[in-house]
Each structure stands twice: as structure tokens, then as C-alpha cells.
Amino acid sequence: MIKIEDVAKLAEVSSSTVSRALTRPDMVAPSTRERVIRAAHQLGYQPNKLARGLRKQQSHLLGLMVTDILAPFHATLAKGVQDAAEKHGYVVFLFNTDEQPEKEERYLKELQSHLPEGLLIVPTSKTRQNLGIVGNLTVIELDRTSGTPGVHSVLVDNVTGARGAVEHLIKLGHRRIGMVAGPHSVTTALERLEGYKQALLSAGLQVQEELIATGDHKEEGGYRATQTLLSLPPKLRPTALFVGNSEMAAGAVLAVRDLHLNIPNQLSLISFDDTRWARLMQPALSVVAQPAYDLGYIACETLISLLKRDKPVPTTTLRLNTELIIRQSTAPR
Amino acid sequence: MIKIEDVAKLAEVSSSTVSRALTRPDMVAPSTRERVIRAAHQLGYQPNKLARGLRKQQSHLLGLMVTDILAPFHATLAKGVQDAAEKHGYVVFLFNTDEQPEKEERYLKELQSHLPEGLLIVPTSKTRQNLGIVGNLTVIELDRTSGTPGVHSVLVDNVTGARGAVEHLIKLGHRRIGMVAGPHSVTTALERLEGYKQALLSAGLQVQEELIATGDHKEEGGYRATQTLLSLPPKLRPTALFVGNSEMAAGAVLAVRDLHLNIPNQLSLISFDDTRWARLMQPALSVVAQPAYDLGYIACETLISLLKRDKPVPTTTLRLNTELIIRQSTAPR
Numbered sequence: 001m002i003k004i005e006d007v008a009k010l011a012e013v014s015s016s017t018v019s020r021a022l023t024r025p026d027m028v029a030p031s032t033r034e035r036v037i038r039a040a041h042q043l044g045y046q047p048n049k050l051a052r053g054l055r056k057q058q059s060h061l062l063g064l065m066v067t068d069i070l071a072p073f074h075a076t077l078a079k080g081v082q083d084a085a086e087k088h089g090y091v092v093f094l095f096n097t098d099e100q101p102e103k104e105e106r107y108l109k110e111l112q113s114h115l116p117e118g119l120l121i122v123p124t125s126k127t128r129q130n131l132g133i134v135g136n137l138t139v140i141e142l143d144r145t146s147g148t149p150g151v152h153s154v155l156v157d158n159v160t161g162a163r164g165a166v167e168h169l170i171k172l173g174h175r176r177i178g179m180v181a182g183p184h185s186v187t188t189a190l191e192r193l194e195g196y197k198q199a200l201l202s203a204g205l206q207v208q209e210e211l212i213a214t215g216d217h218k219e220e221g222g223y224r225a226t227q228t229l230l231s232l233p234p235k236l237r238p239t240a241l242f243v244g245n246s247e248m249a250a251g252a253v254l255a256v257r258d259l260h261l262n263i264p265n266q267l268s269l270i271s272f273d274d275t276r277w278a279r280l281m282q283p284a285l286s287v288v289a290q291p292a293y294d295l296g297y298i299a300c301e302t303l304i305s306l307l308k309r310d311k312p313v314p315t316t317t318l319r320l321n322t323e324l325i326i327r328q329s330t331a332p333r
Numbered sequence: 334m335i336k337i338e339d340v341a342k343l344a345e346v347s348s349s350t351v352s353r354a355l356t357r358p359d360m361v362a363p364s365t366r367e368r369v370i371r372a373a374h375q376l377g378y379q380p381n382k383l384a385r386g387l388r389k390q391q392s393h394l395l396g397l398m399v400t401d402i403l404a405p406f407h408a409t410l411a412k413g414v415q416d417a418a419e420k421h422g423y424v425v426f427l428f429n430t431d432e433q434p435e436k437e438e439r440y441l442k443e444l445q446s447h448l449p450e451g452l453l454i455v456p457t458s459k460t461r462q463n464l465g466i467v468g469n470l471t472v473i474e475l476d477r478t479s480g481t482p483g484v485h486s487v488l489v490d491n492v493t494g495a496r497g498a499v500e501h502l503i504k505l506g507h508r509r510i511g512m513v514a515g516p517h518s519v520t521t522a523l524e525r526l527e528g529y530k531q532a533l534l535s536a537g538l539q540v541q542e543e544l545i546a547t548g549d550h551k552e553e554g555g556y557r558a559t560q561t562l563l564s565l566p567p568k569l570r571p572t573a574l575f576v577g578n579s580e581m582a583a584g585a586v587l588a589v590r591d592l593h594l595n596i597p598n599q600l601s602l603i604s605f606d607d608t609r610w611a612r613l614m615q616p617a618l619s620v621v622a623q624p625a626y627d628l629g630y631i632a633c634e635t636l637i638s639l640l641k642r643d644k645p646v647p648t649t650t651l652r653l654n655t656e657l658i659i660r661q662s663t664a665p666r
Contacts, residue, residue, distance in 0.1 A: 034465050034466065034468075037445065037466065037468060038468040038469070042468070042469070061443070069402075069408050069411060069412060069427075070405070070408050070409060070412055072403070072405075075402050075403050075408050076403060078402060078429070079402060079403055079429065082429055086436070091439065091440065091443045092428075093426045093427070093428075094402075094426070094427040094428065094429070095424075095425075095426075095427065096411070096412070096415055096427070103419070106424065107424060110394070110424045112370065114447050132367050133367065133370065135367075135370060135371040135375070136371070136375070250609055250613065253613060254613075275610075276583055276610050277608075277609050277610030277613045277614070280583065280586060280587075280610045280613075280614045281610070281613045281614050281615065282614065282615045
């Protein structure tokens with residue numbers, strides 16, 4: 001086993017300087033610190049920081065797992081988490097699970113072995129089982145819930161947001177309103193579908209199953225689901241579409257173009273989630289904007305404040321509001 | 334100091350089971366492993382994995398630092414790195430430096446204390462100094478170079494890519510071609526500017542400084558730089574613009590719209606970097622597409638293959654080609 005004295009010898013400093021360089025870096029000259037770190041690394045000596053953080057349970061390290069780093073929603077959420085962590089002197093290790101429970105499991109094991117103080121996670125379909133890996137770590141779920149007891153969550157009010165989008169279409173005179181919904185394994189997808197149904201029912205309209213197509217929350221699934229809905233016989237075809245997330249909305253726009261339908265004259269289109277392309281495309285897309293940055297920021301602040309308390313607190317669920325942004329892709333029927 | 338026996342006692346298993354649970358998780362039942370990890374965590378015992386990884390220098394952990402996680406280029410590159418790492422059984426810790434050398438420094442220190450095997454980094458303006466923190470760790474620079482001796486790099490052929498974009502504009506009959514360039518501290522920005530100049534000079538055209546405006550690689554800087562160029566007196570105003578990255582191109586599109594100019598009739602526009610909005614906007618944007626995913630994938634494969642060699646290898650620089658994609662935003666003058 002490599003000792004602190006070995007590092008001191010190689011770095012040509014005293015043992016107490018090694019200790020200080022590794023635990024209070026601000027107290028030694030940068031060049032000395034560098035020499036010590038190099039010597040420690042060369043010998044395979046474990047910087048004290050880990051051991052210290054371990055004993056005090058204060059690694060000032062947080063884990064963040066998102067399910068789709070390529071989607072602007074997740075990248076923006078990650079930025080919000082990072083900015084809040086920075087403010088409090090925490091460092092965030094970011095992982096992308098690609099919606100795959102196996103990756104989530106592997107990353108949770110890896111993260112756990114680096115002794116984080118807390119975890120922020122956008123759950124996959126198996127998060128409830130996987131969270132066993134991190135034991136009694138303080139966990140906040142973002143955007144979705146896994147239903148794990150004792151886990152706090154910071155979410156978006158998806159039901160009200162979706163309901164607002166569909167009510168907007170109803171006000172414009174649409175009666176045959178289709179929905180491209182996300183996968184049933186994702187709570188946000190179910191909530192948005194619920195909001196769609198609520199809006200129809202409270203306007204005295206029927207929920208018609210043939211007007212609901214399910215995608216995979218990705219562009220390709222949105223393309224296929226939209227094609228399915230728009231291939232209905234003319235009398236049954238929807239005059240307006242509500243799409244459950246922005247990735248599927250990109251597919252919907254491409255499907256509508258391939259069918260040579262005009263937006264908004266022949267089809268009104270509105271999507272959950274705002275993006276740069278939604279603003280830049282013409283006609284610009286009406287959307288239900290999610291507070292992605294705030295979601296990440298608030299979730300991280302909540303986590304850090306929980307870490308600072310010394311008593312257990314009741315599990316909390318925070319819901320953030322969405323904003324209906326009406327642009328040019330929705331028009332009177 | 335907590336010993337393995339303490340963990341064994343709390344978890345109600347033998348010491349050898351604790352050891353196995355922490356070092357060969359596949360050899361124990363998941364429920365046993367969980368109990369051991371919980372006990373280890375509760376007592377503050379450091380999982381053996383770290384110590385083992387330390388001794389053998391095989392943590393199977395890589396660090397990745399990008400400079401702007403909100404830009405699709407960086408998110409896509411990160412996905413490429415992750416997929417290659419997965420294939421080889423490595424886990425990637427992802428960090429976003431926001432182009433800030435101070436964040437880069439902090440994250441490098443944090444990463445180093447977790448004993449990574451290698452680092453992939455999109456450099457900031459101070460990476461050359463900051464890399465001192467990671468000592469003799471194997472490092473691959475992606476997309477840009479910091480000029481640090483001994484560091485391998487996987488880059489895009491920016492000069493040829495930019496040159497192709499401007500030659501396309503020249504072939505369309507444009508003579509007054511403006512450029513929205515990125516910051517001088519970023520090597521890719523300088524290379525793209527060089528490509529722009531080469532294309533003009535080899536066509537017998539002059540490089541006119543008033544046709545070059547510098548942005549910050551972000552939307553806002555692109556907006557302002559474009560406004561500056563398009564506010565020139567009509568006779569001096571460019572009839573075509575080449576924009577150095579996609580974030581600035583989004584700003585350029587908005588500036589052109591605010592000035593009520595028609596693309597491509599009154600202004601041809603072409604940008605470095607392809608994005609979803611560039612494909613979805615109308616007229617769709619002509620671009621120089623970068624192989625962002627491949628860049629990340631190949632860089633990570635290169636890093637892992639370097640880690641597997643036992644002899645030092647000469648420093649390598651790999652350049653990937655771009656692809657000129659002509660859509661509807663560029664037209665004859």
C-alpha cells in the first residue's frame with residue numbers, strides 16, 4: 001500500500017505539505033499542488049479527498065441521469081442542474097441512460113462507488129428497482145416519477161399543460177383532434193394523454209381511440225404515428241393534431257410535408273415542449289413550453305437543501321406550470 | 334478506519350462475501366450485493382473497487398468535457414463518445430465547461446480525484462495550463478486543439494469545409510461574400526476563417542475586412558454580427574453570408590427576418606454545422622455538415638486503443654471530412 005510518505009519523497013516535499021495539497025489546495029502554491037498530484041498519481045496513491053469525503057459523507061458530488069441527452073429538453077435541464085450545483089460548490093457527474101434500464105443500472109453502480117451526496121434522475125421504466133443500488137442516498141426525480149417510496153420529485157404540470165393545448169384547438173373550432181402520444185411506460189406521456197382526454201370530455205366531445213396514435217418520444221415514432229392518423233379516410237381524418245413531445249413533433253412536421261398538407265390551412269399542429277426549430281420553422285409552431293431550465297435548477301436547489309437538513313423530511317412533489325405559446329401553426333378550422 | 338469485517342458484520346455475511354460483492358458483483362446474488370453496499374455506505378466504508386482500480390490503474394472510467402452542452406454539436410459528440418465507451422465496457426463522466434477555464438479547472442481536479450483512465454476534452458482557452466492537473470493521464474482533444482505537447486487530437490477538416498461553402502457561393506455568382514466568424518480564441522473559428530479567405534483568394538477576389546464580423550459562437554453574437562454586416566450601405570452590403578457555426582446561424586436567420594430580407598432572393602445564407610432546425614426551417618438552410626457523432630465515437634475508440642498499448646506512441650492528429658449540403662437558402666446572385 002502506498003503511503004503519504006512515499007508521495008512526499010517523490011514530490012520532494014514534507015508529508016504535511018502532501019496532506020495540505022490534497023485536502024486544502026488553496027493553502028499551497030499551484031506548482032506544489034501539481035507536483036504532489038503528479039507524484040500521487042504516478043505511485044497510484046489515492047488522493048485523501050476521497051477518504052475524507054467518505055468519512056464525512058461530504059463529497060460535494062452529485063449524480064445526474066437524463067434519458068436523452070440529444071433532446072434539447074434534457075440538455076437544458078442538465079444546464080439548470082449544473083448552474084445550481086455550481087452556485088453551492090457542488091460538482092455534477094452527468095450520465096445519459098438512453099431510456100435503457102440496463103445503462104441506468106450500470107451508471108448507478110458506477111456513481112455509487114464514487115460516493116455521491118445525492119442523485120437527480122429522470123427515471124426509466126425500471127428506476128424503482130434500480131434505486132436499490134444507491135441505498136439510502138437522497139434522490140430527487142425530475143420530470144417523471146418512478147413511484148419509489150421516499151423519493152422527492154420535481155415535475156411539470158403535464159395534465160394542465162396538455163389540456164390547455166387541446167382547449168386552444170377546440171376554441172378554434174376543431175372537433176376531430178388527434179393526438180400523437182408517447183409510450184405508456186413514461187408518466188409524462190400518460191399525463192399529457194390524460195389532459196387531452198379531459199379537454200375533449202369537458203367540451204362535450206368524445207374520446208375516439210382511432211384518433212390516438214402512440215409513438216416512442218422520438219422523431220421516427222412521431223413520423224409514423226402522424227402518418228397513421230393522417231391516412232384515415234377524409235371524413236375521419238383529424239383537422240388538428242396535438243403531439244406529446246418535441247422530438248415526435250419534428251417527425252410530425254416531416255410527415256405532414258411528405259403528405260403535402262398545408263399547416264395551418266389543412267391541419268393545425270401544436271406540440272408539447274418548445275425548441276429553437278419550433279420558433280424558426282415557418283409557420284412557427286404553437287407549443288406548450290416547459291420550464292426545462294427551471295426544472296433542473298429548482299430540483300438541484302431542493303436536493304442541496306435536503307442534504308443540509310439533519311432531520312428526515314416528508315417526501316415532497318413539486319409541480320411547475322407550463323406556458324401555452326400560440327404561434328402560426330394553429331388556425332380556425 | 335472502517336474495516337471489511339465491520340461491513341461483513343452489519344451485512345450479516347462473511348468478509349469474503351463482502352469482498353466478492355464489491356469486486357466481482359456478478360458472483361453474488363443481487364440482494365446480497367445490495368445489502369453489502371448498503372452496509373458499506375452506512376459505515377462509510379470505501380468500496381474496494383476504487384482501491385483496486387487505483388492499484389491497477391483500471392478504473393474503466395473516462396472523463397469527457399464539452400464546452401456547450403446546449404449546442405446539438407456537443408450533445409451529439411457526447412453521444413458518440415458514450416456509445417463507443419459502452420461498447421468497450423467503459424463509463425463516461427460528462428462535464429460541461431461552458432467555455433469557462435475556471436469550470437474546466439475545477440472539473441479536472443474533481444475528475445482526477447476519481448482516478449479516470451483517460452480524458453476526452455473539447456478545449457477552452459486555458460486547457461494547455463489546466464491539463465497540468467491531470468498529470469500524465471492519456472488525453473484526446475476533440476474538435477479543437479490547445480497546442481499541448483503530447484496530446485492526441487481528433488478534429489474536423491474545418492479549412493476545407495469552409496472553403497467548400499464559400500466556393501459554392503462564388504460559383505453562384507456572389508462577389509461580396511460576408512462571414513460571421515467565431516471568437517479568435519477557438520481554433521475551429523480561425524480555421525473556418527482561413528477557409529473563407531482561401532476560397533476568395535483562389536477565385537481572384539479580395540479579402541475585405543469590413544465583410545468579416547466576429548461573434549461569440551452563440552445565437553446573440555450571430556444576431557449582432559449579422560446586423561452589423563447587413564447595415565452596410567447597399568453598395569457595400571454582402572449578397573451572401575457564410576456563418577461559422579449553427580448557434581450563430583440561428584441568430585443570423587432572426588436578424589435577416591427582422592430586416593425583412595428574403596432568403597435566398599436578397600441574401601444567400603450558408604452555415605457551418607447541420608441541425609434539425611436547419612433542415613426544418615423554410616427555406617431549408619444550406620450547410621457544411623460536421624460528423625459530430627463520428628468525431629466523438631472515433632475519438633473514444635482512439636483513446637481506448639491507446640490505453641491498451643503498453644508502449645508510448647507518437648502523438649496523432651486525425652481530421653474528419655465535412656459534407657457540403659446544398660438546400661434552399663443559397664441561390665444565384
